[in-house]
Amino acid sequence: MKTALITGATSGIGLAFAELLAQQGYGLILHGRNVRKLSELSASLPNVQLTLAADLSCSDEVTVMIEQLEQVKQPIDVAINNAGFGLYGKHTELKESDIAAMLALNVSALTRLSRYFAERMAVQGSGHILNVASTAGYQPQPYFAAYAATKAYVASFTEAMALEMKSSGVSMTCLSPGRTDTGFFTFEGKDDAKSGTGTFSAKHRAHPQEIARLGLKAMFAEKLREIPLFENKFYVFLNRLLPRTTMLSIYERAMKNI
Numbered sequence: 001m002k003t004a005l006i007t008g009a010t011s012g013i014g015l016a017f018a019e020l021l022a023q024q025g026y027g028l029i030l031h032g033r034n035v036r037k038l039s040e041l042s043a044s045l046p047n048v049q050l051t052l053a054a055d056l057s058c059s060d061e062v063t064v065m066i067e068q069l070e071q072v073k074q075p076i077d078v079a080i081n082n083a084g085f086g087l088y089g090k091h092t093e094l095k096e097s098d099i100a101a102m103l104a105l106n107v108s109a110l111t112r113l114s115r116y117f118a119e120r121m122a123v124q125g126s127g128h129i130l131n132v133a134s135t136a137g138y139q140p141q142p143y144f145a146a147y148a149a150t151k152a153y154v155a156s157f158t159e160a161m162a163l164e165m166k167s168s169g170v171s172m173t174c175l176s177p178g179r180t181d182t183g184f185f186t187f188e189g190k191d192d193a194k195s196g197t198g199t200f201s202a203k204h205r206a207h208p209q210e211i212a213r214l215g216l217k218a219m220f221a222e223k224l225r226e227i228p229l230f231e232n233k234f235y236v237f238l239n240r241l242l243p244r245t246t247m248l249s250i251y252e253r254a255m256k257n258i
C-alpha cells in the first residue's frame with residue numbers, strides 16, 4: 001500500500017485531499033493541530049496509519065514532526081504541504097505575533113518540509129510533492145499584503161526546486177487555488193458566508209473537493225503548476241495583459257471591503 005502525508009488535513013482542502021487519497025487506496029499520515037479532530041478523522045477514514053499533531057508555526061514542533069517521520073520506515077510516496085492561513089487587514093493593524101506565525105507556517109515550515117520530503121524521496125528514487133500556494137501569489141494584494149507575498153514565495157520556491165529535483169525521480173507541483181469554501185474565511189468579523197455579498201462570499205467560492213481533485217490530477221501528471229478552474233486561470237492571465245499598477249488598484253478596491 002502506498003502512503004500519502006497531508007499537512008492541515010483536519011479541514012478544508014487538506015481534508016478533501018485525505019478523502020480522495022483514501023478512496024484511491026492510499027495509507028494516510030495526517031497532520032493537524034487539533035488532536036480531537038485528528039482522532040475523529042482517524043476513526044472516519046480508512047487506512048489512517050499515523051496522525052501527527054503539531055503547530056507548524058513553531059520551528060521546534062516542525063523539528064519534532066520530522067523526527068516522528070524518521071520513525072516511519074515505509075516509503076512516503078506523496079507529501080502535500082497544505083497547512084496555511086491568511087491574515088486579512090491593513091498590515092500596520094495586524095498583530096506582530098500573528099504575522100510572524102503566518103510567515104513561519106506558510107514559508108518556513110513549508111520550506112523545511114519540502115527539503116525533508118525531497119531528500120527522503122530522492123533516496124527512494126520516487127515520490128510526489130504538492131505545495132499549496134494561491135492565486136493571491138500571482139500579484140500583490142492590498143489588505144492581504146503579507147499573505148499574498150507568502151504564496152508568491154511558495155510558487156517561486158516550488159517551481160525552482162522542482163527543476164533541481166528533475167533527475168531524482170521526485171516531482172514537485174505547485175497548486176494555486178482561488179477562493180474556496182473552507183475555514184480559511186474565518187477572519188475576525190469578516191466571514192460573509194451568510195450574507196452572500198462581497199468578494200469572498202460563499203457564492204464565489206469553489207468546492208474544496210474539486211480543488212483537491214484537480215490538484216491531485218496535476219501532481220500525478222507531474223505538472224509544475226496548477227491553477228484550478230477557469231475563473232482562477234483568467235484572473236492570473238489578466239496579470240499578463242494589464243499593467244501591474246492597474247491590477248494593484250483593482251485589487252485594492254476589491255480587497256478593501258470584503
Ligand SMILES: NC(=O)c1ccc[n+]([C@@H]2O[C@H](COP(=O)([O-])OP(=O)(O)OC[C@H]3O[C@@H](n4cnc5c(N)ncnc54)[C@H](OP(=O)(O)O)[C@@H]3O)[C@@H](O)[C@H]2O)c1
Pocket residue numbers: 007008009010011012013014031032033034037054055056057082083084085086105132133134135176177178179180181182183184185
Ligand atoms: N480557501 C481558500 O480560498 C484558499 C485559496 C487559496 C489558497 N488556500 C490555501 O489552501 C491551504 C488550505 O487552506 P484551507 O482553505 O483548506 O483552510 P482551512 O479549512 O482553514 O484549513 C487549514 C488547515 O491548516 C491547518 N493549520 C492552520 N494553522 C496551522 C498551524 N499553525 N500549524 C499547523 N497546521 C495549521 C489547520 O489545522 P487545524 O484545524 O488542526 O488547526 C487546517 O487543517 C492553505 O495553505 C491556504 O493558504 C486557500
